[in-house]
Amino acid sequence: MNMVNWHGVWSIYHHEMTRFFRTIWQSLASPVVSTVLYFVVFGAAIGGRIQSVEGVPYGAFIVPGLMMLTVLQQAVSNASFGIYFPKFSGTIYEYLVSPVGWIEVTLGFVGAAATKAILIALVILLTSFAFVGVHILHPFWMIAFLLLSAVGFSLLGFIIGLWAKSFEQLQIVPMMVIMPLVFLGGAFYSASMLPPFWGAVAKLNPVLYLISGFRWAFFGLADVPVGASLIAVAAMVVVCLAVIRWIFATGWRLRE
């Protein structure tokens, strides 16, 4: 009797998505406004001087980076808040006493967080059409990278939410770790534009692989081989799943 309780998965997923749609305009407005600002600042002001990167107009070049920035931020914040809030309000007991295991809880929370992140990323893509002409060379791989990154970082956010003991801790990882990794991961430039030393350092940043793979799906341009990007994001998913499984098996920060 170790079948997945799909009603349980749906209950959690539906509950999380309902909260998203209840505040749909707040959920969408802030990423759209910041995207427009990025286009104005990076695309128009700076892009006017850069013209093009490896043949791609700078305005279009930053679209995959912007989408990835949003996906990572949204995935981490939605997933971490989603599981932290029941811990904060005390309703976490329900997940621990009901016939749902780590698989159902993870599918529900991470599935919802990834869905929200992808929806917002697609809205950003639509917004960017208003500013620049974006052509997607490999739509299948674009969706695949979007999906894998959203899932990978939702899993990471889920772990952060399980780990956090306060709202401050919930905020600190996205601010101190995720944002720098994205900015240093080539969201707004190509790693080939960096001096050789910093180019090598940048290759240690896992986010670079995601952005590179994602950008390759758009323009066929990559800082690192696409296979390496796929392996990086798949490895992230596997490691995060293993950590979550361990947390639920030991009850760390859950059954204390």
Place this chain on the structure above:
Amino acid sequence: MSAIIEIDHLSKQYDSGTKALDDVSLSIKEGEIIALLGPNGAGKTTLISIICGLVVPTGGTVRVGGHDIRKDWRAARKMIGLVPQEIALEPFEKVINCVRFTRRLYGMPPDDAYLERILRALSLWDKRDAATRELSGGMKRRVLIAKALSHNPKVLFLDEPTAGVDVALRREMWEVVGDLRREGVTIILTTHYLEEAEEMADRVGVIAKGQLLLVKPTAQLMGEFGRKTLTIELDAPLSGIPADMADPNLTLSEDGRQLAFDYDTRAERTGIARLLGELAARDITVRDVSTRQSSLEEVFISLVDESENAA
């Protein structure tokens, strides 16, 4: 009736070394209401938490409806509803959605007709579209009960259902439990009020220091604990109890100035009137009278002492 919960040599020792539960065994019959009575920190909540899956035991087994709570946890948990001690609800969620959420979490398909019946029974139907933060404390507790019942459990755990609630609400809670009893739900509740156990339970288990000291039918327990002592202060000391008044329940203090009479408050005739009549007939002047009942705390202490002496 067959046993729906079988607890066998259950123990829980925390990493700090604290023994929260010490070799507890108990069989609970289907349809009965059992109250676990004990002071704070006795192990009541730990016992409930283990059965429900919140705490992992260090020894022993529990079977719910024949399903081992660790090996066959999904089947075991489907049979259980838990009303926790602390009120924990999502503040912005509507009552009806809270209940729907829990039902599906337990793997049950939606059934709004059933949920309507529960909400009506708990007088929550009119509040179904209200956010939980708008509700009074008593209503919030009823929402927790509705959630716990939403998947049609066979066993309901109520952890301190009337802790911190006023008298009127306590009555209301007792009525809700009475209704559930008629529906045939097995109920395990914890309390530190003897009165509450008396009002609701078929059997009472007394827990202290992690040990289940005794389990007895409520009526029997109340007979044993429902005794009071009448103390009579005499104007002039007596040298002894008059022979024709001899009664095993009547004792005289060493200085001869106090008579103590143990009586059963639930007996049809307590013997108080007869005793006072006999004193008056003998011209023994009474200066003052007082009664006292041994508190639950004292009962626990004496039970713990007994069990320690027996060991």
